Amino acid sequence: MTAAAPPPCDWQTAKKKVKERGQYLLESGIWSDCRFIVGTEPHQQVFEGHKLFLAMSSPVFEAMFYGGMAEKDPIAILDVQPDAFRALLEYIYTDRINLTSFDQACELCYGAKKYMLPHLVEECTKYLWSDLYPKNACRAYEFAKLFEEPILMEKCLNIISNQTQEVLSESSFDDVELSTILTVFDQDVLNVQSELELFTAVTRYANRHNQCAAGNPSNEASTRHPTLRDAIMKIRFLTLSPQEFAEGPATSNLLTEPEKFAILMNISSPSTTVPMPGGFSTSRVRRLQNRNPRQFEHIFAGSSSMDTSRTSMIKFYAQGGNPSAFTEESNNEVSKKLYCTRVPLRLTDCMNTSVLDCAVTFTCDKNVCVYGIQVPAQDCMESEERQSTYTELLYAHLLDADGSRLTYTHFTSRVPWRSLIDISFNRPIYIQRNKVYKVGVVLHKTGLYHVGQYPSQSMCNGVVFTFGQGRSGTGDSVRDGLIRSIIFSISPSNQNAGNAHATILMAGLPGGPTEHKFP
Known part of the structure; x- marks a missing residue:
C-alpha cells in the first residue's frame, strides 16, 4: 500500500x-x-x-x-x-x-x-x-482448539457427532491432525452404523500418509505425540460380529496377527481367557445406541455474543445429565470462588523497564477448577500521585507439565495503584490433584512492582497448594514473585462419587478488576 x-x-x-x-x-x-x-x-x-x-x-x-x-x-x-x-x-x-x-x-x-x-x-x-458443514467441521474444531474458543469447539463436535458419516467420507478428513481423529473416536455418540466406518476412515488416512500402525510397541500410545495406533485402539471392535471383523479389520495390516486373534476371540466369546491387546477398547456398547440430542446443544444454539477476554460462569454436570450445584450463583461452598493466597515472607521492589515475566509451578492435593490468578498492581511514583488509577496491560496463562497451554487471557483495564488485580482466564480449567501445572504472567507496563518471597505451601478451605514443583534438578528456576493468589473452586468430584465433565458458558465478568489492599 x-x-x-x-x-x-x-x-x-x-x-x-x-x-x-x-x-x-x-x-x-x-x-x-x-x-x-x-x-x-x-x-x-x-x-x-x-x-x-x-x-x-x-x-x-x-x-x-x-x-x-x-x-x-x-x-x-x-x-x-x-x-x-x-x-x-x-x-x-x-x-x-x-x-x-x-x-x-x-x-x-x-x-x-x-x-x-x-x-x-x-x-x-x-x-x-x-458456515459449519461436515466438510470443514474438523478443521474448524482444530482452529477453535488452537485459539481456545470453547463454544465453537462444541458446535463442531455437534456436527461431527450428528453427521459422522458425512464427516468421515469427506476427503478433508484425510488431512486433519491425529489429535483430532482421537477426539472424534473418543465420542460416545457418533452417527455411524458400525465401527467399521471408523476403521475404514483410519485405513484411508494411513494410506494417504503412508503410515502403518501394526507392530508398533504398545508403549507408544503413551508418548506425548499421538500416533495412528492411538486411534485404532479407540475403535470398539467388540461391537462387531465375528464375520464383520474377519472380512474387514482382520484383513488389514494395521493390526498384528496376535492382535487379530485376540480381538476375534473376545468378539466370539465374552468369557474367553484370551485378553484383549493392551490399550485396546473393551467397550461392547454401540455408539449409536447411546444416541440422544447432545446434552448441551441448547446452551450454544442461541449464543450470539461472548467475551473473549474473560469467562465468569461454569457449570458441572454429572454423567447422566443431572446438574450439580456447581454454579457461581449458588451459595454452596462447592461453587464459591476461593483464593489460595500466598502470604509474603518479604516484599521487594522490582522496576519493570520493558517486559516483566514471572511464573510458578504448583500442585494441589485435590481436584479443583482454576479460574485465574491475582497479581499486584504498580506502586505509583510521586509524579503519578495525582491520579488514583493507571492502565495495566498484561498477559497470563496456565500450562500443563508438558508446557502445553490450557488457557490464557489478555488483560487491559484501569486499576488502582497498590492494589491486587484479579485476572480471569478465558475459560476455567479443571485440574487434577498431584499433577504439576504452571501459571505465568507477562507485564507490559513500565513501572514499579512489589515482588514477594513466599513459603512453599499455602492452604485454603482444606486444599493444599504446593509451589515450585516439578523443577528440581532441571536448572530452570522461575521467578514467581508476582503470583500472589490462585483463584479456584473446589471440584464436585471431591464432593460426589463419579466422574464429571465441564461445560463452559461464556459470559463477561462484571466490569473492572476486583480491588484488594496489600497486607
Whole structure:
C-alpha cells in the first residue's frame, strides 16, 4: 500500500461520517506515521498506518507505539496474511467487517486475537458458526482448539457427532491432525452404523500418509505425540460380529496377527481367557445406541455474543445429565470462588523497564477448577500521585507439565495503584490433584512492582497448594514473585462419587478488576 497523490483541497468537507474519513486516510496514506511489512516472501506487502488510529482501537498497538514495547519502523508481521491484515485495518478505520469465506474468517480471527480486538473476534467466530458443514467441521474444531474458543469447539463436535458419516467420507478428513481423529473416536455418540466406518476412515488416512500402525510397541500410545495406533485402539471392535471383523479389520495390516486373534476371540466369546491387546477398547456398547440430542446443544444454539477476554460462569454436570450445584450463583461452598493466597515472607521492589515475566509451578492435593490468578498492581511514583488509577496491560496463562497451554487471557483495564488485580482466564480449567501445572504472567507496563518471597505451601478451605514443583534438578528456576493468589473452586468430584465433565458458558465478568489492599 503506497501513498497516493496529494489529496484534494478541503477533502474533509465531502465526508459526512467518521468511517468515511477513516476510509480515505487508509486508502490515501496521507499523514501516515508507521509502516508494516506483512506476510512472507514472495507474497509480502507493505501497509501504511496511523499510530493514533491503531492505538485507539488496540491495546497491543498502544503498547507497540506508546509503551514499553515500542518497535522500530517498519514493523515486520510475518504470521498474518496480507489480505487478513488489510481486512483488520479496514475494521479499525471504518468498523466495516466483510467476511466472505471460512478461510478468510479464520485468518482474520487470528489477527483479531493477536491485536486484542474482541468485537472482531466475536464476529469472525459467529461467521464460522454459521458456515459449519461436515466438510470443514474438523478443521474448524482444530482452529477453535488452537485459539481456545470453547463454544465453537462444541458446535463442531455437534456436527461431527450428528453427521459422522458425512464427516468421515469427506476427503478433508484425510488431512486433519491425529489429535483430532482421537477426539472424534473418543465420542460416545457418533452417527455411524458400525465401527467399521471408523476403521475404514483410519485405513484411508494411513494410506494417504503412508503410515502403518501394526507392530508398533504398545508403549507408544503413551508418548506425548499421538500416533495412528492411538486411534485404532479407540475403535470398539467388540461391537462387531465375528464375520464383520474377519472380512474387514482382520484383513488389514494395521493390526498384528496376535492382535487379530485376540480381538476375534473376545468378539466370539465374552468369557474367553484370551485378553484383549493392551490399550485396546473393551467397550461392547454401540455408539449409536447411546444416541440422544447432545446434552448441551441448547446452551450454544442461541449464543450470539461472548467475551473473549474473560469467562465468569461454569457449570458441572454429572454423567447422566443431572446438574450439580456447581454454579457461581449458588451459595454452596462447592461453587464459591476461593483464593489460595500466598502470604509474603518479604516484599521487594522490582522496576519493570520493558517486559516483566514471572511464573510458578504448583500442585494441589485435590481436584479443583482454576479460574485465574491475582497479581499486584504498580506502586505509583510521586509524579503519578495525582491520579488514583493507571492502565495495566498484561498477559497470563496456565500450562500443563508438558508446557502445553490450557488457557490464557489478555488483560487491559484501569486499576488502582497498590492494589491486587484479579485476572480471569478465558475459560476455567479443571485440574487434577498431584499433577504439576504452571501459571505465568507477562507485564507490559513500565513501572514499579512489589515482588514477594513466599513459603512453599499455602492452604485454603482444606486444599493444599504446593509451589515450585516439578523443577528440581532441571536448572530452570522461575521467578514467581508476582503470583500472589490462585483463584479456584473446589471440584464436585471431591464432593460426589463419579466422574464429571465441564461445560463452559461464556459470559463477561462484571466490569473492572476486583480491588484488594496489600497486607
